Amino acid sequence: DADVTQTPRNRITKTGKRIMLECSQTKGHDRMYWYRQDPGLGLRLIYYSFDVKDINKGEISDGYSVSRQAQAKFSLSLESAIPNQTALYFCATSDSARSAAGANVLTFGAGSRLTVL
Amino acid sequence: SQQGEEDPQALSIQEGENATMNCSYKTSINNLQWYRQNSGRGLVHLILIRSNEREKHSGRLRVTLDTSKKSSSLLITASRAADTASYFCATGWDNQGGKLIFGQGTELSVKP
Numbered sequence: 001d002a003d004v005t006q007t008p009r010n011r012i013t014k015t016g017k018r019i020m021l022e023c024s025q026t027k028g029h030d031r032m033y034w035y036r037q038d039p040g041l042g043l044r045l046i047y048y049s050f051d052v053k054d055i056n057k058g059e060i061s062d063g064y065s066v067s068r069q070a071q072a073k074f075s076l077s078l079e080s081a082i083p084n085q086t087a088l089y090f091c092a093t094s095d096s097a098r099s100a101a102g103a104n105v106l107t108f109g110a111g112s113r114l115t116v117l
Numbered sequence: 118s119q120q121g122e123e124d125p126q127a128l129s130i131q132e133g134e135n136a137t138m139n140c141s142y143k144t145s146i147n148n149l150q151w152y153r154q155n156s157g158r159g160l161v162h163l164i165l166i167r168s169n170e171r172e173k174h175s176g177r178l179r180v181t182l183d184t185s186k187k188s189s190s191l192l193i194t195a196s197r198a199a200d201t202a203s204y205f206c207a208t209g210w211d212n213q214g215g216k217l218i219f220g221q222g223t224e225l226s227v228k229p
Contacts, residue, residue: 004159035219040126042205042221043160058216090159094217102148102209103167104217108159 003027006091006109014117019078021112023091030096031104032074034058034066037088037111046089049074050096081116088113123206123223131228136193138223140206141186147209149182150217151191154203163191163204196227 004025013019023032031050035043035058045058047066055066063085065077078085089112094104124139140149147168152160166173166182166189173180179192193200203222 033217040221043219045216045218048216059218088157092160100147100167102146102150102207102217103165104209105150105162105165106152106160106207106217108161110159111157113157 002110004091004093004107004109006089006112008112009110010113012115012117013081015080015082017081017116019081019114021076021089021091021114023074023076023109025072025091025093025107027093027095027107028071029093029107030071031094032068033092033094033106034064034074034076035090035092036060037090043090046076078114081114083116086114086116123204123220125223126221127224127226129226129228130196132196132198134196134227136196136200136225136227138191138204138225140189140191140220142189142206142208142220143187144208145184145187149189150207151178151180151189152205152207152219154205154222156202160205193225196225198227198229201225201227 007022033048034046037043044060049055049068067075091109092106094106150165151163154160164175177194182189203224205219205222207217207219209217
């Protein structure tokens with residue numbers, strides 16, 4: 001089984017629908033992240049969590065919410081999906097052993113491709 | 118806003134040639150990482166270089182860091198078709214709460 005599992009892998013939905021992307025990990029890592037990837041824009045950070053009680057907004061959090069249900073689970077929700085949220089979404093994890101900025105090595109899931117019509 | 122910017126955006130070479138990708142960043146950093154992404158897949162960590170290091174090697178990979186120019190380069194020697202992928206630099210810096218910010222990536226195509 002993968003260390004970081006994302007479900008669903010592919011989802012097509014309609015404008016206005018509520019969508020939840022789920023992420024679970026077996027790495028035992030404290031830190032979890034949600035990124036969005038669009039062609040030509042690289043990866044942009046949506047939300048991140050350093051432990052169950054710690055949730056932080058990233059660069060592009062508008063239109064998204066998250067829930068850290070347990071150390072191993074971090075879900076991303078789109079309350080009312082819109083077409084410009086069509087993208088490839090990645091969950092990633094890292095441990096907290098390295099405190100220096102930029103030293104967190106991320107383990108990524110395989111991605112969830114979301115299409116909003 | 119993006120912290121790192123890769124150059125070139127796309128690179129096409131023949132097998133056996135070397136591939137060089139560059140990353141420039143805006144803010145002084147503590148560490149810089151390089152990741153690889155096969156088409157549509159999750160990113161995989163390649164190498165981390167600290168701000169007090171100038172060069173680091175891992176197999177056919179060589180990473181350099183020039184903090185005075187705020188730039189890093191990734192060199193892949195003797196490239197193979199299997200190296201075809203997108204390569205991203207990622208940085209983090211103080212007062213950013215441990216976030217890792219990615220550049221836009223370089224798409225490398227290695228032709229057999």
